[in-house]
Amino acid sequence: MTSSPNHPSHADTTPDLHVDEVHQRIARLVARGRKDLPTEQIALGEAVGRILAADVLSPVSVPPHDNAAMDGYAFSGAALQSAGAELDLRVVGKARAGAPWNGQLGPGEALRIMTGAVMPRGADTVVPQELCQPQADRVRFDRLRVVAGAHCRKAGEDLRAGGLALAAGTRLAPAALGLLASLGQAEVNVRRRLRVAVLSTGDELLQPGEPPRPGAIYDSNRTTLSALVRSLGLAPLDLGPVPDRADALAAALTDAGRQADVVISSGGVSVGEADHTRSALAASGELAFWHVAMRPGRPFAAGVLTGDAGAPLPFFGLPGNPVAAMVSFLVFVRPALLQLAGCGAAEAVAPPLVRARTSRALRKRPGRTEYQRAVLRRVPGALPVVDVALNQSSAVLSAMVAADALVVLPHDQGHVDADEEVDVLLLDTLS
Missing domain, CATH: 3.90.105.10 (Molybdopterin biosynthesis moea protein, domain 2)
Structure with a gap:
């Protein structure tokens, strides 16, 4: 795969992996790297x-007792069976939430009751007050508008x-x-929160707050990725920027292995002479794969590092372009982190896709899965419409800021006509 220990070959012809295969390989990495994290008792408000x-x-x-679901009058539903058009009952008391009435209703009796109040003995039905005609100590209502057992929440109805x-x-x-x-x-x-080391590679990176310099760009990936990790309830460890040197990257990965449960890097996974991530991973652990048939995010490396005490430590090397890094995280890394953190399998999978219609034609070549940034518009009585961003460059982070959805175009899909149905992943379901 490489022409030297440090520099991958530009002629690498390893085929790009289908996204489904990537998910399967990551599942195997997670199974190897998963461990039972320690537990802790914390306040509910912090959880x-x-x-x-x-x-x-x-x-x-x-609830702990039968209680009224409406303001009205409690009575025995059996009275509805023998009544005429109207039911006329004698009101014998009142119950409020937290202030129960302690008697028992007899035939022909009702209790004025408020929402949440304990149902009295002898009552199993509540007639809403808006259906009633109260007069002094009596109440009348149309019996055909009431069903026995109505508006009574049973004890243990939610949980036993x-x-x-x-x-x-x-x-x-x-x-x-x-x-x-x-x-x-x-x-x-x-x-205990999963500890996720986050680092970025590149001599061109400036840190926010530093003055600009020719040829340099500000590092947005560590901020974005750390925020994504934190939004999942996990603990990001910012290991800072790493220069484009193999020895510096090797030292950073060793440091990460001592502190973290999983490592995420951005940049350095392509085929340039300064892209050392894959070779460093291969030297200090195991490289499982490194390029995916997807857009954005083709250069994506995954494998395991040798962690503390020799334990396998999952590693994900994301692309350097900010949108590609973010999409790769959402599609592949997010479910892996949730599983490593101790989530059940049902909660760690990607949220379900929704169907929508495109507002314009989309260009797409078969042979890769594409995730196109878009804005979803609800249409009353019809499928929602997605407006796909015109600029899908993986370096244009502003289009990701504006987007609330990703249109998912499958591997074998070709061009999409305007008004054609597509699958959509809602971004707000991924936090």
């Missing part, structure tokens, strides 16, 4: 995005005491945290 370390069984039923509330490996989104709070949990047992 968003963290990975649940153990099953949570519900200590209580939710002792039942599984959340499975180990769940990534704790806001709804999951709310569920834990509903069980009275103030703390939660989670995996």
Whole structure:
């Protein structure tokens, strides 16, 4: 694959891998590099995005008692069977949320009740107040507008005491945290954050805040990739820029292996004389593959480094162009990191694609998968429409900022006509 230990051959004819094959090879790398991360007990309010370390069984039923789902009047639904057109009931008391009524309803009786209040004994139905005609201590309503059992939330309707509330490996989104709070949990047992080393390579890189110089560009990739890692609830370790020297890169990878659980680099994975990433990986670990039949993101290397105590450490070498680096991360690295962090397989897969129509024709040659930046427009009563950015250069990060979707054009797809249906990956589902 290389003409020398340090410089890959420009005549490399290894075929580009289909994206499906890349996913399979990465799955094998993840299986080799995955380990049980230590656990820690943290406050519920600090747990968003963290990975649940153990099953949570519900200590209580939710809700803990039958309660009213509407403001209205509670009564026995059996009364509906023998009533005439109207049901006329005597109101014997009132219940509010947190202030239950402790009596028992008898035949022909009702209780004024508020949403969330405990249902009284002898009642299983609530008639909404807007359907009622209250008069002094009585209430009348059309019985045909009420169904027995209506607007009564049953005890344990959400969760039964002792039942599984959340499975180990769940990534704790806001709804999951709310569920834990509903069980009275103030703390939660989670995996230690996966430590992800992030570095960038290139003599041309300037750091934000440095003055410009001829031939140099500001390094955006480390900032972008670290933010993507952090958005997944993981811990980025910024290892800084690395010069275009094989010895410097080898030292950086060794340093990363001592600190991190996984390493991500950007740049240096192409075929230029200063592109040392692949050869450094091959020298200090194992190179699994390095180019993919996709656009953007063809130069993408993956393999394992020898980590601390000789353990295999997954490595992902992303392209240097900022959009290519970002798309490669979202497509390949994101699911791998979630699995390495302890997520269950169902949560670590890519989100489902949606269907949309293109607003214009798209040029595409068969033989590679393309991810084109686009903006999705909702159309009432019809499929949404995607407006694909005119400039799909992998160096144009501003088009990625404007995009809220990626149009996914499969490997064998050719040109796409205007108004043709395509698959779309929504970017807001990837955080």
